[in-house]
Every structure is written in C-alpha cells, then in structure tokens.
Amino acid sequence: MKAGALLLGASNGMRLTALLRQRDVQAQLAFVALVVLVVWGMVQNAASVEGRDAVQSGFGFLWDRASFQLGESLIPYGAGDTYGRAFLVGILNTVKVAICGIVLSTVLGLMIALGQLSPSVLTARLCRLYIEIFRNMPLLLQLIFWHTFLIRGLPVVRQALSPVDGVYLTNRGLFIPGIVGHVAYGWMALALALGVAAAVIVSRIARQRDTQISAGWRAALVLVPPLAVFLAFGAPLSVDLPHLAGFNFKGGWTLSPEFAAMVIGLTLYTAAFNAEIIRAGIQGIPKGQTEAALALGLHRRQIMRLVIIPQTLRIITPPMTNSYLNITKESSLAVAIGYPEVVRVANITLAETNRSIECIALIMIIYLTLSLIISALLNLANARVQLEQR
Amino acid sequence: MRMRLLTTMAAVVGLTATGAAAADLLDEIKDRGELTCGTLDYLAGVGYLDDNGNWSGFDVDFCKAASAAIFGTPDKVKFVAVTGAQKFPVLASGEIDILSRSVTATISRDTTLGFDYIGPNMLSGQGLMVHKETGATDYDQMDGATICVLAGTVTERYLADYFAAHNMSFTPVAAENGDQLFAMYFDNRCDAVTMEPPYLAIRRNKMAENPEDHVIFEDVIAKSFEAPFIREGSPRFYKLLQWMHYGMVTAEELGVTKENVDDMVANSTDPRVQRLLGVDGNIGADMGVANDWMVNVIKAVGNYGEFYDNNLGANSPLQVPRGLNALVRDGGAMTAPGWQ
Secondary structure (H helix, E strand, O other): OOHHHHHHOHHHHHHHHHHHHOHHHHHHHHHHHHHHHHHHHHHHHHHHHHHHOOOOOOOHHHHOEOOOOOOOOOOOOOEOEEHHHHHHHHHHHHHHHHHHHHHHHHHHHHHHHHHHOOOOHHHHHHHHHHHHHHHOOOHHHHHHHHHHHHHHHOOOHHHOEOOOOOOEEEOOEEEEOEEOOOHHHHHHHHHHHHHHHHHHHHHHHHHHOOOOOOHHHHHHHHHHHHHHHHHHOOOOOOEEOOEEEOOEEEOOEEEOHHHHHHHHHHHHHHHHHHHHHHHHHHHOOOHHHHHHHHHOOOOHHHHHHHHHHHHHHHHHHHHHHHHHHHHHHHHHHHHHHOOOOHHHHHHHHHHHHOOHHHHHHHHHHHHHHHHHHHHHHHHHHHHHHOOOOO | OHHHHHHHHHHHHHHHOOOOOOOOHHHHHHHHOOEEEEEOOEEOOOEEEOOOOOEEOHHHHHHHHHHHHHHOOOOOEEEEEOOOOOHHHHHHOOOOOEEEEEEEEOHHHHOOOOEEEOOOOEEEEEEEEEEHHHOOOOHHHOOOEEEEEEOOOHHHHHHHHHHHHOOOOEEEEEEOOHHHHHHHHHOOOOOEEEEOHHHHHHHHHHHOOOHHHEEEOOOOOEEEEEEEEEEOOOHHHHHHHHHHHHHHHHHHHHOOOOOOHHHHHHHOOOHHHHHHOOOOOOHHHHHOOOOOHHHHHHHHHOOHHHHHHHHOOOOOOOOOOOHHHOEHHHOOOEOOOOOO
16 A cells, blocks of 8 residues: 555555656656755755855845945935845835826826827827837936936036025935924824824715715814824924035935936836827727717717726736836946946945845845736726626 | 656756855866956957957956966856956856955855955055035045945945944935946936045046046045955865965066066076976976976966066056055065965
8 A cells, every 4th residue: 555545545645656656746846856956956056056165055144234425315324234124225216206107107198108199290299209218218227328428417516506486406316495304294294194084084984974075074084193293293394405515505305316316217108108098998998988978968088087997997007017127227227327226235335244145135026016006906996997797 | 658757857956956066167177178257348448348358457368368377278267247246146156166256255255255365466446526616525425425436345334334434324326337437427327436546546537527526535534455266165276376476576576577577488597487397396296287387378368467567567558557546665565475
C-alpha cells in the first residue's frame, strides 16, 4: 500500500494516484519544481557572492543613521535620521508626484477628449495635434526638457519675478506665502472627515425614506464642524511670507523646479493617452443613446453629464487604471532630474551601504505595494460603475 | 525522460550558482587574455571616450598600465563606462576587474563593503565653487545655501557631515552625471557646487562664460584619497597593482622616464634602477608576471610624474598643479616604500 493511501484513506489515495497520472498535472508539478530550483539557485548565488566579499546583508541597515540630505521632504528629515526615514521621504515624494500627475492628467485628458469631439474643426485638429506630439516623444526626454526649460527660462533668485508681494518665481522654484502649522489644523481635518461621514449617512437615511436632503444642508453638515473647531481654537491663522535671506528665499511654501518638471512632464505625456481612452469611451456609447436623450428634450450639456459620461466610466475605468499605474511607475524617471523620490533614495543608500540586492528589492516592493493599492481602489470604483445585473 | 529533466534542473542550478572556490583574479585575467576596467567616459583628462572610440585620461591610463604589467602591452583592456551610483554594484558583481574612476577611499568602503583600494594614486579633497556674486569666500558663510551634488558619491556624505558638524543647513540638488551637475550650477540652480578642486577648475575653465565669476574656496572640507578599487580576496592581483603604483613613483624618483627607459635597461649601473626594471633579481617573475613588467608599464604611461602631467598637469590643457601629488622631495606627499 502506498504512503498517500495510508494517510488519506483508500479512496482518497486512489484519487491522488489517478490525479498524479494525468499528464498536465505532471507538467505543472515539474514546472513548480523548476521554479523553486531556480529561485533557490539565485538565493544561493547571491549568498555566495556576498559571503565571498565578507559583506553583511539583511535589512537591519534601515535603522542605521543616514548621512545625506534630500532636496525636499513632506516630513522633517535631515542627515542623521535613519535610512528607513529617508525611504519614507522618498515614498511620500513619489506619492505626491503620482497623485498630482493622476489628477491633472485626468482633467487635461478629459478636456482634450471633449475638444477632439467638438464640432469646431480647429479645436478638434489642435487636440489631435497635441496627442500626436506628446504621446510620440519619450517621457524621459520630455522630463529633461521641462527641467532644463524651467532652470534656463526662469530668472535667478536676485531677479525674481514677483507679480504680487510674497510670491516669487525663480529658477530655484516658486515661493508662495504659507500658512504656519498649528495643532488646530489636525483637529479640523478630523472634524471635516466626521462632517463628510455625517453627510453621507444622513443622505442615505433620507434616500431610504424616499426624501432628499438639499445641497445647502449637506454643505453645512460638511463645513460647520471644521469651522467650529477653527473658532474654538481662537481662529489661529498666521501667514508666513517668503523673504530673501542670505542665498535663498526662506519661509512660506516652495514648489521646486524638479517637482514642477515632473508634474508638468507626467501630466502632459499621460494626458495624451488618457484623452484617447476617454474619447474611445465616449464614442463607444451607441448613437441611439444621444438620440433618445435629444428626443427627451435634454441639452447637449445635460446629455453629456447625465447620459454619456456615466456610461463612459464603465468603459474607461479598466484602461484608466493602467494609465494611473503607469504614472506611478514612470515617476521613477525622476531620478534623471534629481527629484528625491524613492529610486534616488535607494541609489544613494546603495552607494553608502552597498546593499544592492536589499535596495533593489525594497524599490520593487514599494512600487508593487503602491500599484496594488491603486489597482484595489480603482477595482472598487470599477465595481461601482458597472451595470448591475439583475 | 525523467533523467533528462533532472539533468536540466542540475544545469540550471549550476548556471545560477557560480563557483565559490576563489582563484586569484590575476590568474583568471591571464587566462581570459583581457582586463575589464570601469571608468568615466565624459571627463577629458580623467576618463574620456572620444569620437573615434579612443579612451584617454588619468584613470584610463591606470588600466592601460595594469594591462602592460600583466600582458606586456597596454591595449588588452576592455573599458566600460560606469555611473556614480552603479560603480560598486558593477565592481562587486565581477563585471569589471578594476574600478578606476576617481573613487574616494574611505574606511567603510575598504572594510565593510569588501573592496581594496590601490595607491592612493591621487591625493585630493572636497572643495566648493560658488558664484562670485554671492560674495561668499569661505565655508562658514554658506549657511542656507543650495548646493549641487553628484548623486551617489561620497561628496554628498562629506557635505552633509560638514554642515551638521557646523550647525548649518543646506539644500542639496542632485545630478546624475557631471555634465548635468555643472550645467545646473552654471544656470544658477545652485549657489555652489561641490567636488574635488582639480575637477572644479577643469569645469570652470571649460564651461563658464567668465571663469573669474566663479570662486573656488582655498580650503577643502574633507581630505580624500582618490584610488582605483578592486574586489577583496585576490592578494596577488592587489599586490601587483599596488606595487605598480609604487613602481611608477619610484621611477620618477630615480629619473626613469618613457624616453630613457630602454637606455636605462641597457646602460644603467644604478642597482636600484636595475632592480626596478628587472635587470637584476626575480621580483617580477615571483609576482607572476614578466620580469621586465615595470619597463612595459613605463613605456605605456611613463613614470608617475609623466602619468600625472600628461593627463592633468603641465603637459595637458587642464594645467592642474601637482600640489600634494608632487614627490616628497619636491614638497608634495607622494612617496613609495623601498624596492628591495
């Protein structure tokens, strides 16, 4: 009697041996074994190379102190903080660029798509020209172009363009007045979230009772709680004006040319693709829908908003997901213009610690995680816009 | 059928796992008949690939000299251009034998990273070049400045260390390569740019509209040993390159040059010269190369003084002074242990 049969009982054992006799099952088992062997071989190889040079390995270095600065950061960071924190700065900078790129390229893409479908021949042709120019040039080239353009084209600090006091445009960035941080703002954000939640719940209850809450009341529900918190803290509002101190402008908020070049480049490039996706989505709606809406007496604008766009979302959400994933991944090209995103942090960490395998694995894990989050969110959105099958 | 599958698997594993038994790299290079050398391809005088596909410069010549020492001719080298951030992975992976790219020697690179450095074949430091209009003349006036740095180099670290030690702040702007770095500086994206002073001088002369609009600080914030690197674990290869460097310095001390080396071999009665050039003794043969290996090295690139002057110094367009790299007898710091 075979071991499998002993463990699983006679009938199960028979089924297992029958299964193992099938050719496709054998092939799959062989394939799995091969993959395991290859991975094992790579790990052995990596271990032997590192061992030979007496190099330490592992992710412990993330808690070591990093001795480098990064150009811009959303959280406080300086030389002397850990490599882990530097990676966090990089991730936040990547997310910042990705979010700006996603929002702006969607808005611009929608405008170009509608422009292409416009009855005006001039508008349609210009939009077509835009798409053909921007999607047919390598993104890296466009990024370097915008970066060089901003640095060469804008004035130096001492000759800053200043349309109004407190706003300065230079080749070191755009300096605008900033609001000084205060503990009240954190609580205001919380109050805002609670207000939004309350508005959603109240509308839902109203819908169940077949009534509606007016827009004014909904706005009040959302806006009153943060306002109340703001006043409760004694309306703390102080503006920090940028001023020339020593070499550079200090104070206020800064938009660096590297970040601006990234956002401009990614937006213009991806908008060309998004425009085509949206155009395809709009043209994918049968003409009968428009005609039926016209017969109902709706305006062109109403037809777009109430009939066409909701159905278009159904078609475009999956390809738009791809487009958003591409923006996130393509933000890694920022390393070419020195924007301190995650690849730049990984590169400098690699140069400092020589943990090449760890650093590259970290980059892969980070991009994979970001991509999976975006996919998950958009899959949720996709499920919501799909036609409900009854 | 099953046997074939097993042998395929074994072959795959064999391919991915390289042999752990380490032979000395020197033997491996001799068997291969060629040396691979990672260097720069964009900085004339240091490492440069011209329009005709010829490599030249100080770091390139070091590898040519190594080829002459091992094979007797300087042309058995395959050059590979490597970027600042990739230089160590490329060396560690075995893609190149020598990393000759003005890499700064530090204790962590020498010990924990598992590399050995040769020489140092250039003594330098890290300096700063600023726009004259800023009015800054020394490091303590640089608080709050924006400084262009070359991504992934030790200059990033030294700069951060220096500013932290002096309680000052700065904003770095990182560039991927030297051309981009200096283009950003000259376009006024940064108040200052940091690098070894000779390279700052080279770029100022080559790229600035008015070289006198830019000030290079007299002091350096960090001393540095610039050196070629190899992987740890090949003592004979390491010693050959180390003594090749010492040999070039000794040749300068003894007055042996590219011009007179043949004459010296034939006629010199100085026992020190005879030992250096392999006329007397078996030093070269014992090291695993030709006994007249230093003759081949000197014929290829000259003694240390010629090696420096032809690429960077008096006989080059760059005119970088010898400074610390002059021989000790000339007031510099370059010297070598005895050739006995």
